[in-house]
Amino acid sequence: MPHALPDPIAPLAVRAWTCTTALGRGRAAQLEALAARRSGLRPNDFGPHAEGRPLECWIGRVEGIEDAPLPPALAGYECRNNRLAWIALQQDGVLDAVRAAIARHGAERVALVLGTSTASIGASEEAYTRLQDTPEGARFPDELARPIVHTVHSLGAFVQALTGARGPCVTVATACSSSAKVFAQAHRLISAGLADAALVGGVDTLCGSVLYGFNSLQLVAREPCRPFDAHRVGLSLGEAGGFALLERAAAGEGGLQLRGYGESSDAHHMSAPHPDGLGAQIAMRDALARAGIAVDAVGYLNLHGTATPANDTVEAKAVAALFPPALHASSTKGWTGHTLGAAGIVESVIALLALEHGLLPGTLNASTPDPACGPQIRFDNAHADVRFAMNNSFGFGGNNCSLVFARA
Template identity: 75%
Template sequence: MAPLAIRACTATSAVGRGRDALAKALAEGRTGLRRNDFGDDARLDCWIGRVDGLETVELPASLQPWDSRNNRLAWLALAQDGLRAAIDDAVARHGAERVAVIVGTSTSSIGSTEAAYTALEDGEFAERFARPHVHTPHSLGEFVQQATGLRGPCITVATACSSSAKVFAQAARMIDAGLVDAALVGGVDTLCGSVLFGFNSLQLVSSEPCRPFDATRNGLSLGEAGGFALLERANDGDTGLQLRGYGESSDAHHMSSPHPEGLGARLAMRDALARAGIDAAEVGYLNLHGTATPANDSIEAAAVASLFPDALHASSTKGWTGHTLGAAGIVESTIALIALERGELPGTLNSDTPDTACGPQIRFAPQRADIRYSMNNSFGFGGNNCSLVFGRA
């Protein structure tokens, strides 16, 4: 594929607001996880990655019809790392109608819908919850378009935990087809009862901070996050970061479990490398999906070992942020870009006992190394897989 320039990129999570906060937490080995203190749902014994300050974020009057925890986090994330200036620059050069909005989310504003149903009045939503813009899967996409003034195609991708990785692939196809000249991509997911108790009902939530790829791992820690990136065609004179390849696949195996041999994961990674036009040995860092559930980690590790040499540095960063579901793709792509830009390759926080089922690619300790390419894996329920390759121009 033709490289796409990444003009701006940002992520806000439990470790802080923006790329610098994320890079600092990674370098210091400082987790954003804490014991569950999420309102009425705090009765669930687990650890969460919660973004502080969302309760006091105030949207402008014109955006009040979209007010929800999810959209407040989107508003917060849009204000970081010069993203607004990059959007304005793209609009000045291409026009608002030529810049797409492509965002991923797994639950959108369902937390607000839950609250509305718990406060029904005579079977109807109370006036304070009667906001039809919020109670739809497209709440996030519509909100971001309204908040930015962009007028190109507006798409919400909802493929569970691969959602905000797949937005990069969607943007690449739309730009290549000439439908748009640039795309604001990203994703936002926030904590709510459906998320916490839904995953707990599947017996996937740990009562301790998650330990990806550790021999004693016993489940995930849920988190919330939001982030965005602005993509456009690369120019000959570009010197910055680029999207170089993507790969997508579907296991078609099970509603919530990956293929036992990792066939879909391997296909996604192989296609991403092929589109980037590089060999697996050229990848310096791979951010793994690494949820810390027993089956997912061992299957992903085996898929990685089947494609990559022992020298690869691969790690899961969910010990910092928690599993941010539909936002995992954008947050962990940002981490892959930080590794590419700064040469700081994160380890796997909280994990210290290697699982013998995992290959030498899985690293618990951080490393410094100048790398040319990095990757990110995001795998979701239903076998939705997406792998991305990033490079320096």
């Protein structure tokens, strides 16, 4: 039976939006680095180190997290991941916009839907390396004996305590699609009348489980990642945090909007996508259908593009099956690294920047086109006045999400 396409949805206005990555803090830093083709990747200098030296690879590390403790009232949530959330929320007026939404609608009507992959697992790693023997058995040191930090909901609980929002509070953890799926979840909450506004976003930070876990899968490149290049060998890992405030859009309202979303699950393999990209195609088709637009209306597509040989080939195949050759599609992970559970929000911000400024990023570090990838894959930056931009985020287990944003 052919897949039935969904009906168009009501748009949501993007009231405020931001991200912080290895390129810097806030939207202006991302835009400047994208335009200058300046990568945030650097040789790995992040612990823990194996055999006295760091893993040989390149990473997208955010500067200054170590020097940004949480406010004393929120010290119970201390960890690298929540520090990055705190830094990101202070950029581009997002925190003020959330407080204004609470004043407008009431705290119980503002939802929080946040994505992450590993949450605060770095704190858990540290706690287990510092176990203390007691008469009752081994226990965490006092400063790390904070149960909320050792759960996947650490980020959601922290942002709820910080903002005072008291609507539905959801943490989405679907690997690398986490902070794309938050937009779909928020739209459903608002459409169902369970909230009038939603703060969406995601945060993931570097830790040993990420670096050595992906390395054990033989997915980490020793050189800076080269998405869609014929000679690509693997990904570069990064960390990032980003947020967006969504509300119902008034009739005839201008500005930036969420116009469509599509979700699917391949259920094909634990870590590999369907070889024909069928789940990816379903997610993209559904996003376009909910936006009520044809494929040739899309001016820019930010691809998942991790720079692993199989994933890039499959995604390019799925894109070529749907879109005309004129589409400008690219991966921006050569700038930021693959930020895992934060990739969806980071690349949504980049799609919104494309709508706002007309800058269509290319694919950094890539120079030799892969003949297996279609003509939609672009290596060079371009400038164009686009009305619709998309982004793809695909997670382990074939958990796919595509989003459509518009300049109304």
